[in-house]
Amino acid sequence: MNFPHLVSLAAYLASHGVLCLRFTCKGLNIVYRTKAFKTVVEYLKLSDDYKLSGVFLAGRSMGSRAAASVIRQLSQDEEYVDFIQGLVCLSYPLHRPKLQSKLRDEDLLFIRCPVLFVSGSADEMCEKQLLEGVASKMKAPKKIHWIDKANHGLAVKGRTTDDVMEEINAQVLSWFTENIELEHK
Template identity: 45%
Template structure:
């Protein structure tokens, strides 16, 4: 629990929302503050085997609400990626038309992260097309770059296609996201941040580390990125080309190991060359 600007204690409220989808209902929950009148927010979904209350999603949603975000979660138990994208688009449309949200950060964990990136790709428009949602960025928790221990079947096409800012949180021991492969996949992408959870597995659990500490780290980095994205334009230019890579505190030594890599675009390199000439 944190306090607002006026010193009042902020109270997180949970509101269940039932979203029509053909002859079905999409179960959703929104976390927000009592005094908030959201004009936009974050939408998250789960992986292949869970629901909107699985793993760290409720805690991330509550943390974001304490930072002033409205954060919705929804359940979609289908295992077909195209179906999950259709559901995700229906949820975004509902929050645009019914809740009157004008901007979004969308995301998910594992398969839900794949669905979020694919949804962003389908909904993104370069030219502020009327009726298109303003998606600020995409949050990916434990993105499954490849099947477990099978690095020959990369799920990277949608990542290469995405023009929006992306934020990834993955464990260094994730058997579905080999670290070197992931960093190579993202190295030429624009405006991407990668946070590595030292020793973390696909469930973002770190052996020998307190679960609340790990969860606190995840919430902190996600909240920081979302605050940056809230007032950002969804349009990305070549001059903004950068990839940042961070590694979490080592759970045994307590030492922070991080690195940041910035990739300059071709036009900047060209300008430097012209100055030398």
């Protein structure tokens, strides 16, 4: 939750009028993370306190994988089809390092809402050609933004974290704006 990329992105989006809720789950277990993420989405949908018409889900690394899993699960319920308006995946962990033969793409192939991937071109857990191949099979509208020479932590030699975050934040806000405009047409 307090990962610098997520803090920066949430602050940037909030400063541009996009309400952000950040939360965390202890542990790396994907099943546990997915349950926690799903519980938050269900709460937001049913809450009388918020009365939201829709949400975009986002996550970094394993969090983006959990968000994709939640979208796949909830998309089977008509009540959630229009509620979940998009997915942002920062450093989606498409495969384990050096294990490109076992892709973690099963949830991505079922998603129908717009998806933005922001990944490093040197990410050891998301080889560029493999993500582009998976994206070409996806039925959802999708966009991939590559951070040149960035690793899985989105670090780039010769660039500051703030500089990289400016690029990421501007890209995510632009994508949100495009997708919110499409939703209202």
